[in-house]
Amino acid sequence: MVRVLVVLYISINIFSITQAVAERSGKLETKAILITTHPNEGPVKGDFEYGEYLAAECVTCHSATGKDKGIPPITGWDAEGFISVMNAYKIKDLENPAMQLIAARLDEEQMASLALYFATLPEAE
Amino acid sequence: MTKINRRQFSALLGTTAAAGALAMPNVTGAASHGAKPKVVVIGGGAGGATAARYIAKDSKGEIDVILIEPSKRYYTCFFSNLYLGDFREYASIGHGYDGLANNHGVNVVHDWAASVDGANKKVILASGASISYDKLVISPGIDMKYDSVPGYSVEAQSKMPHGWKSGTQVQAIKHRVANMPEGGTFVMVPPPNPFRCPPGPYERVSMIANYLKKNNPTAKIIILDTKPKFSKQGLFEDGWQRHYDGMIEWISSEVHGGIKNVNPDTMEIETDLDTFKADAASVVPAQKAGAIAMNAGVTDGDWAPIMPATMASKADPNIYVLGDASVAKSMPKSGFSANSQAKVAANAIRGELTGSKVFEARFANTCWSLISDNDGVKVGASYKAGAEKIDVVDKFISKNGEDEATRKATYEESEGWYSGITADMFS
Ligand SMILES: Cc1cc2nc3c(=O)[nH]c(=O)nc-3n(C[C@H](O)[C@H](O)[C@H](O)COP(=O)(O)OP(=O)(O)OC[C@H]3O[C@@H](n4cnc5c(N)ncnc54)[C@H](O)[C@@H]3O)c2cc1C
Numbered sequence: 001m002v003r004v005l006v007v008l009y010i011s012i013n014i015f016s017i018t019q020a021v022a023e024r025s026g027k028l029e030t031k032a033i034l035i036t037t038h039p040n041e042g043p044v045k046g047d048f049e050y051g052e053y054l055a056a057e058c059v060t061c062h063s064a065t066g067k068d069k070g071i072p073p074i075t076g077w078d079a080e081g082f083i084s085v086m087n088a089y090k091i092k093d094l095e096n097p098a099m100q101l102i103a104a105r106l107d108e109e110q111m112a113s114l115a116l117y118f119a120t121l122p123e124a125e
Numbered sequence: 126m127t128k129i130n131r132r133q134f135s136a137l138l139g140t141t142a143a144a145g146a147l148a149m150p151n152v153t154g155a156a157s158h159g160a161k162p163k164v165v166v167i168g169g170g171a172g173g174a175t176a177a178r179y180i181a182k183d184s185k186g187e188i189d190v191i192l193i194e195p196s197k198r199y200y201t202c203f204f205s206n207l208y209l210g211d212f213r214e215y216a217s218i219g220h221g222y223d224g225l226a227n228n229h230g231v232n233v234v235h236d237w238a239a240s241v242d243g244a245n246k247k248v249i250l251a252s253g254a255s256i257s258y259d260k261l262v263i264s265p266g267i268d269m270k271y272d273s274v275p276g277y278s279v280e281a282q283s284k285m286p287h288g289w290k291s292g293t294q295v296q297a298i299k300h301r302v303a304n305m306p307e308g309g310t311f312v313m314v315p316p317p318n319p320f321r322c323p324p325g326p327y328e329r330v331s332m333i334a335n336y337l338k339k340n341n342p343t344a345k346i347i348i349l350d351t352k353p354k355f356s357k358q359g360l361f362e363d364g365w366q367r368h369y370d371g372m373i374e375w376i377s378s379e380v381h382g383g384i385k386n387v388n389p390d391t392m393e394i395e396t397d398l399d400t401f402k403a404d405a406a407s408v409v410p411a412q413k414a415g416a417i418a419m420n421a422g423v424t425d426g427d428w429a430p431i432m433p434a435t436m437a438s439k440a441d442p443n444i445y446v447l448g449d450a451s452v453a454k455s456m457p458k459s460g461f462s463a464n465s466q467a468k469v470a471a472n473a474i475r476g477e478l479t480g481s482k483v484f485e486a487r488f489a490n491t492c493w494s495l496i497s498d499n500d501g502v503k504v505g506a507s508y509k510a511g512a513e514k515i516d517v518v519d520k521f522i523s524k525n526g527e528d529e530a531t532r533k534a535t536y537e538e539s540e541g542w543y544s545g546i547t548a549d550m551f552s
Contacts, residue, residue, distance in 0.1 A: 062545060113530055
């Protein structure tokens with residue numbers, strides 16, 4: 001039950017981030033299955049230093065201080081939430097083509113490293 | 126839709142990232158004896174400012190970084206078009222170097238690098254001082270090939286400004302456009318390939334059209350292109366028709382046969398097809414790497430070839446060339462590209478000087494263009510270092526027929542990118 005809630009939450013969170021429209025809510029079901037069939041058990045494994053290096057690509061657009069100006073802040077995110085959102089871009093469930101491009105070439109370790117790094121930065125105000 | 130904030134999300138998940146537990150790996154200093162290693166960066170623009178910031182920030186005091194840049198304020202070419210379109214104040218695209226000095230200890234020297242002595246690893250400044258380096262980064266941007274347009278010169282640019290470098294020429298263009306007679310003609314002459322910011326001339330035309338539509342609606346814009354096609358052509362042409370129907374005429378080089386002469390005194394631009402009389406004009410000549418790259422001996426023809434994995438010059442392993450001055454095929458010459466290349470170089474330079482971990486090179490670029498109010502488009506790609514050049518991994522481009530919400534979001538995204546990249550360069 002908790003897992004379902006989490007998955008639902010992630011989906012809702014993804015939607016609010018991208019300001020996706022309510023008409024897509026039919027997709028929630030699919031996302032839930034996608035994520036529950038590959039549950040992310042235990043703590044995320046990644047390398048902080050690698051994450052910091054990879055993050056340099058992100059902060060060209062997503063301000064490192066988390067300021068939100070047309071591009072959502074990604075600092076201070078929970079690591080698992082971060083990975084879920086990136087995976088949703090990777091499988092093109094979320095629509096921004098720039099993000100799909102970035103996510104497409106991130107493997108599991110890279111995503112986890114990024115997630116670890118951004119989780120340590122202060123959350124946007 | 127209910128928006129749950131991230132703190133609640135973390136609580137719900139019951140997991141918090143244990144930042145304290147993620148210790149930084151030990152970095153062994155290669156130059157642990159004697160003086161600190163020293164990096165000199167020439168040019169405080171998109172490539173140079175980013176490189177200086179990342180080397181200083183990530184080496185945490187282990188490397189001395191000296192940035193040589195004559196201007197006290199860097200006015201970005203990116204978003205200078207939005208200034209022309211009245212979307213931005215000029216002051217909002219100017220940035221100082223205090224952040225680099227205050228936050229990261231970069232020694233910012235406001236001077237001009239006059240020459241590079243690669244054999245003795247020294248840079249000689251216009252003031253006469255000389256600075257030695259362990260590694261040199263050159264990111265001087267472009268210089269104009271004035272003679273590529275017959276009749277054009279440094280003098281002519283005061284009447285037909287190119288506005289293609291950081292500085293006041295964009296203001297001169299705006300002034301001239303604002304003073305065009307009712308129903309007057311603005312002529313744009315874009316440069317031939319390869320040049321800085323491939324969609325730039327066409328975004329400039331869009332923004333001037335946006336201004337004229339509101340202030341001088343019977344005015345005309347003629348683009349006398351030096352090319353038979355251009356970046357995001359389908360997107361621009363579709364946008365011009367939707368927003369500025371009949372105002373903009375693009376004439377391909379194949380139709381007008383090439384620019385035969387420009388006369389800044391009569392404001393005439395001569396082609397095989399016709400002689401065009403302008404009330405205001407912007408002429409952007411062909412381009413080459415900034416002179417200091419030539420002086421340093423790292424160019425082959427007009428541009429500086431680099432090693433794709435590190436951005437080190439193919440001619441001198443202690444010199445790295447970034448941004449527009451480099452041959453970074455397949456990346457376009459853009460601020461985004463220069464910023465991306467700077468991070469690859471910074472990582473490689475730190476690795477060489479302090480033994481820090483060097484990760485694989487990865488590059489990205491996205492170029493947003495604004496066509497009209499809330500009508501933004503973008504083109505982008507991801508890249509990796511190939512053996513000979515920087516190879517495309519994947520790419521995308523906006524599509525005609527996208528809904529208004531998408532175009533508006535794309536424009537807003539470009540504003541986000543602008544604040545992101547300028548913070549990434551200067552904060
Ligand atoms: C109209 C227009 C619109 C653009 N829009 C975009 C956009 O939307 N997105 C985008 O990504 N890019 C855009 N660009 C391109 C972008 O501006 C350049 O690609 C980028 O600035 C290149 O960075 P750089 O470091 O190579 O050179 P620059 O940013 O030009 O920096 C070079 C610096 O070096 C200094 N310098 C030169 N020679 C010396 C010397 N001998 N000694 C000391 N200092 C020296 C100069 O003063 C300058 O500050 C646009 C360009 C134009 C003209």
